[in-house]
Amino acid sequence: MTKFEHLPNELVLDIFTYLDSYDLFVSLFNLNIRLNTLIYAQPLSINLGNSLSKYLLDRYYQSVLSPARNQIHTLKLSDTYGRMSNFLKNDNQIQIDFETRKFILSQVKSLILCNPKTTSLNRVLKYVSNIEHICISIGQQTQSTSNYQELFKSLFKMKSLKRLCLDLYDALIIDDDIDVSISLTDMTLSTCYIEDLAQLLRRMPNIRKLHITCYNRRDSLTNDDDNFDYSLIDGLGDCIPLLTDLKLKVMFISFEKVEIFLQQLSQLIKLTFSSITLENYSNGLIWERIINNLPNLEKFSLFIDETYIFEDTLVDLNEIIQSFNSVFWNRWPIVFEYYVEAIDKKHLILYTLPIQEDNLRTYLYGSEIRNNIDEYNQNIEKLYYKKLNQLNFIFHANPSSRNLLPTRIYSNLETLTFSFELINPISYEIDPILIDFQQIFSTSMLSKIERLNLYDRVYPTNFVSKLLNLLPNIVALYIPVSSLDLSITLPHVTTLTIDLNSTTAYYATDILRQIATHFPSIHLLYFESTYVQDVYILLSYCLRKFSDLLYLNVKLDETSSHIDRQTFILWFNDYKQLNGLSDDVQVEFNDHNNILDISW
Template sequence: MTSFESLPNEIFVEVFEYLNGFEIFLAFDWLNIRFYHLIRTIPICLNFQHVQKNIFDRFCTIIQSNPSIKHHIHSLTLSNKITCGQIDLFFSRFALNEFPHLRSLTIVQVEQQNIDKIQPFLPSISSLQTFRMIELVNEPNEIISNLPLTNLRRLAVPSIKSIKTKSTITHLTLSGCTLDYQLFEYIPLLRYLHVESIYRAPTLLETKNHSIVYPAVCLKHLSIDNYECLFDEFEVFAKLMPNLQRLAISALDNLCMIDAQRWQRVIQSLLPCLQHFQFIFGLYCKGEVRKHVIEKFQQFQNHIWYKNHQWNIEYVLDTNAAVIYTIPYISNTYRLTRSTVKYSSNDFNEFDNVTDLTLSCEATVNNCSYFFSNIRSLTLESLIVNSDQHILDFTHMKSLQTTVSLYHLTHLDISFYSSVEPTVLLEIFTKAPHLSSLTIDLYVLWTFFDDESLCYYFRRMIRRLNISKITHHSFRICHDVERFCRIFPNLQRLTCTINHSDQLSLLLNRLKYLFSLKIVVIPLESLNWFKDEAIKFNVMYRITHIEVITDGPMEMFSTDLYIWTGRTDDDTNERIAHHSSMNHI
């Protein structure tokens, strides 16, 4: 017996809590009898968002051959986003009521055909405590109205208009809604509310002599990503939340919200329990309007705000915009250009929340007052008009390192540049050990293929690649595709353009770990070939037609192909066969 196998079951159970359910089964189900039985007694969390289709199929086969596993599935996440057709495929094999102990269900980019398979069984899942619908185009009220509310605590949906009975929801996330003073009628226990966008209703709400019928006395935390309504309306809304402790709000291009004195009155009279107030207010402005906005900004920086609340506030001016915010900056996205000027504060930690940064390389030379320590996604761009001068050289790299820590970086977008010095990319790889995703122009990428040092990093680190973001350059010949596949053997996600069906066939056959492939502007010949051959590749796919704006009267469409794929190799077949034999033990 190895030292690993000598560990008690309690240790393994604790470790398994950090792993995806299908990963546990694929790693341990065929190891020995002990693990075969152990993993069938633990709570299972399944997240199929980023998985090869062959692995998805394999685990579904395991469940079907051993139905008792369904009773241990406590959390399930399904997605159509990059794994197109996954939700429908899963519910063509299983009904929702086959998972009686399901406590959390998340569905991403749900489609109309999915609703018919989900909706009838929702009321029977009485154990459900968390339900999330993410990135929706249309509002599926038929699903929301059938949710079992008995034990539901956390809900993320487009809106709650269709909920007409009292619920026990404590945490709520809404994609968007109008300001409704009766919002809390059926959610009296709500403690946390996050609204991505509060937009204006067709008619203004009554703000005078409004009686408070349904207050949210339990609400402690309110977060609004984009507020478009009037301050008068927000002030009445604030009366519904007498015990609010944390407020985070962003309002861009909404001048009425930039009013320091009024905010002071609202906080003192309506929000007496407020301890943390964070905001971002901004406006696109020039000339006299800009001067007026700056005067309003300066009212936030008087000593009263800091003395009474210890809230640090600063503002920045750009060529056409002005933004004021509390420190630390609350949004996870930030754009720094050459013309961005910051007023007040040099707090070293003010941008710790920013994980997604768009940066003009010219800005790094003169903006030493900025430092971003926690960036996961970095987009580099240039304000130079002439595209021939879009060159990323080592001078930019030196100034970049004084502005951004690259240690946490996972995604780099340099597609704006028509030329990149190899030393720049090599330096980024050495400073960014977690970098696994790259967006770059295909022609620029070709220039690196004879650089053995860069190819080493491509092979070892890159799992996600987009070579068709701005330009739609395609592979020239099949030999280009073969060489590409040798340099990027571990790709899992790829966005590219092709000019022949043979190139698509090579990508699907040579990239062993690929699970998501997007072909931008696919030729009709290649599309027709793929439709005929798709069944041989064990894929699900979606075709989108995007209208292209032209100068003439003729309508033009760009056709994109999204493929969810995954090779079924000898190892897959061997494990499935092994599992079948274990089932008879």
């Protein structure tokens, strides 16, 4: 038998890529000089975000960061529970000196920041002198200003920054003080006003890849094309000659603005476009005209999804389909899914194949499915829905027909959601639904589903139990408390989220009994509630009874409830001492004290 230390260096380094940084340093570091040399040669990606337990976070500070400080290329920080703020404070709150922390930041090439506070964000950007990639995600709850001009000024001054990803809750307004960045080649931006798009691009002359979502300004409630300054777009293509990959999503923006913008980008090789409104975006003749003006285009994807079509909007499906029936569209097959329940409930989805979205809203019944494909090639058909990871099924009370969704090959489908938009879902007949459901999914395909999300407050009687019987390998489940009274045991479910915001009365003790009965292997447990009084009952039982539990999270409605942090910590420490819980079990709070996180 070959011993580990007899393996060649190349194979040992390959093995190291599969090991967590913590395991690498705790298990193998300082065993001998050779292993130390190989460990030091390994570039590391360190995640200090919320997925790491508080106990392991402290172990990283003690045992990993200091010896690994020269080889950390990617670092992830989060401020949801103040971890990023603590990392950037020049004090002794964490077990690694501040100079080492600054040195690590000066060395990293890639930095991922989740919900950073404004002060933390400004501070960290001062220390990252060799950064090439930054990804910043700022959610609605983050206590951060929605004025991102200062953030952009700092980022565009970074001479080494090549890739930038900004997932912002609100759009920025570009002003003249933002420098030109000659280093940026790749940008993803979740919110940008269409009026600022050209000005932003002119500040990135070497941009090659752009993924962006554009809106009208808040004070522009209509598509006022007459007041739009089209001179901003003139000559734009000459300013960004290297842009070849564009992914553009528009929200309530007129087609005229988009067409004039795309006319400037004749160098595009790949174009991915999506919109949440029909307008002229569903006209194949106009798209054919645009694409003919993009001589280098090799890949094109179109996705139009208007979920709620106004009553007075006339949708002529035949006319739309006819516009895509030319020989030109043989290169990019089109699918149309049109659902009509009533005059005020119409939904149209139009997309090219293979679909580039990972998430699709659909209907088991009642959709009129059309396409412009003359002949199906089985090998090509396997690729049509390869990127689709999640399907969201909607059920209405009166579908226009019982026509089923066609059978398709979903090779990477992992998540399903179900929503019943009914007045009284309790009385809904579910057996025919589940029988039909099995007609469009093979047994092998259902066995690949790992996550099930049930976001409604109430579901038809026995629906959840019978559905779970069809999905034998579910590992993650989101379920309302009203559906917890199941008739089956789910030994594979390790992640469970329970929505306690029910319109029906419940008892915390009943919930705990049902969890213990139906979910024997829970590792990660989440509660969403509006009632702070339930927290102590739920936690005291879960911490004592669920031996496999590694993580417990409680989220309260921020507008109605919060946890008194000091009172809870006193109770928690007493509880640990009285019940013999390890000191490894630790608690963290967010700033609003409406989310608490207990981990081992």
